[in-house]
Amino acid sequence: MKQMHMRILSNQQVSDRYWHMVVDAAGLDAEVMPGQFFNIRCSGETYPLLRRPFSIYRINRNERTLEFLYLVKGLGTKRLTERKAGETVDIFGPLGRSFELQDGWKTVLLVARGVGIATLTALAQDAAEKGIRAAAILSARSRNDLLAAETLQGFGAHVYKVTEENGNSDVESVHRLIEQILAEHKIDAAFTCGSKRLSRLLRDVTASRGIPAQIALEEHMGCAMGVCFACVCDVREGEALKTVRVCKEGPVFPLEKVVLA
Structure with a gap:
């Protein structure tokens, strides 16, 4: 740094x-x-x-x-x-810690909400450069906030748009869409950012299918160097909970380890 x-x-x-x-x-x-x-x-x-x-x-x-x-x-x-x-x-x-893309992966699923779309766009770019395809669910208030859709498509991603404006951004609708994507593609890993409710949904779906998943957390920060402890979250370490700093140990974590309140 x-x-x-x-x-x-x-x-x-x-x-x-x-x-x-x-x-x-x-x-x-x-x-x-x-x-x-x-x-x-x-x-x-x-x-x-x-x-x-x-x-x-x-x-x-x-x-x-x-x-x-x-x-x-x-x-x-x-x-x-x-x-x-x-x-x-x-x-x-x-x-901070970055996303990880593993050798041998062919297709990944991205689930992003709001400004979290920006975070996953850089990942889609990296995936495309490594020959990994992406299916991306973008959620926002309105179509005017789906700013990265064309950029993602330029990286070869298959983009699915859901908005409050269209009435298809609720958890149940997104759940059906994820199941549809999983039925159509062999997803090697999933990534999410921007919505705790969608992250909880993705955690449950990927855990039930044994699909590895990563989350980028968004938190208010003070120093961003791990000194002030203003951006802490809880993660699971076996049977125990551990408090960690999003700026230092994150912002990217294994999705199944993060406690999503």
């Missing part, structure tokens, strides 16, 4: 609630992997004081750029929308 000032190449609004930022990462010598995140100082001022964690949306290794798709939710992200192309942004990372 490294603290750097990266030049903003673009920072544009792409829907009512989401923005897309591209930064020049030519000076970054660390390998960046899907599921990892960067801690970004959103404002050039001292307030808000704390950085905000942003998962990686896309990695362009040829052009040496990083892309972030972010939801404007509070003061930090609102201040980030004010940053212009040509300015530099204070970025710290890459941080």
